[in-house]
Amino acid sequence: MSEEEQELAGAQREHWQQTYGEHPGMYGAEPSEPAVHAAEVFRAAGAREVLELGAGHGRDALFFAREGFTVLATDFSPAGLEQLHEAAHAQGVAERVSTHVQDVRRPLPLPDASVDAVFAHMLLCMALSTREIHALVTEVRRVLRPGGAFVYTVRHxxxxxxxxxxxxxxxxxxxxxxxxxxxxxxxVDHLAEGWILHEVHPFEEGGLPRRLWRVTQTVPR
Structure with missing residues (x-):
């Protein structure tokens, strides 16, 4: 990572930590539309374990847990994950949710072929270089089991x-x-090389609105 990339990453980490601290539950309690779609994809694939990257304060991780999945929720903001942890206890799903402070520029803290599904809502389009994004998707591929599904969204x-x-x-x-x-x-197409790419679905979110793609791809069996 270059010095400029390190400075940007550090500034963004501090920005998100401050944002979650000042605005608890800033995205609300309802799951995102991509998470609802992902739950359907994961269930159809027979998934039981979900890794969420960039879980924030947990609206989607908690939704997955309420849907019966076991969830490992990661984020680089301890403040967001603490809010997630408290909400999981309040909603009675704490036994299905674990959290881990994770910078996705680092290797994922999981063995090879150890999870059924991975979800990331707008995590890949954070302040990551193209090289770092490719490295992250390689890590996602490593931890997914054969047939495992990866659903992610990005602004385009x-x-x-x-x-x-x-x-x-x-x-x-x-x-x-x-x-x-x-x-x-x-x-998107380069990141899908070696995967089975099922869908690149355009959608909008928020008041601007933000314009995104929802991408669904799986590891070949």
Whole structure:
């Protein structure tokens, strides 16, 4: 990681830690639409264990747990994960949820072929370089069992904030304190090499609205 990448990563970590601290439960209690879709995909594939990357304060991780999945929720914000932990106890699903502070630039803390499914809502389009994104998807592939499903969402280059704010290179733009790596379609296709790519579904979220792709791909058996 270059010095500039390290500085950006550190600034974003502090930004998210402060944001979750000042705005507990900032995304609400209802699951995201991609998580509802992912639960259907995971259930159809016979999945029992879900790894969520970038779980934040846990609205989707808690939803997966209520749906009967065992969930490992990771994030690089201890503040967000503490809120998740407290909510899991309050909702009576603590036995199905574990948390781990994780910077996705590091190897995932799991053995090879050890989970059934992986979910990441807007995690891959955080302030990660293209190289780091490829390395992360390689790690996801490593920890998934054959036939395992990976559902992720990313903001793309058709989004209104693309090329707005401060540019950091590599299609990373910072607006309002949040740095986003906006995905061209070619990057989605490159990340799916060696996988079975089932869907690249466009959708919108939020008041701007944010423009995203929901990607569903599986490890060949």
């Amino acid at each position: 280059t058709g989004d209104a904030h693309y090329r707005a704010g401060t540019g950091h290179g590599d299609d990373i733009w910072e607006h309002g304190g949040f740095a986003v790596h906006f995905f061209p379609r070619a990057l």
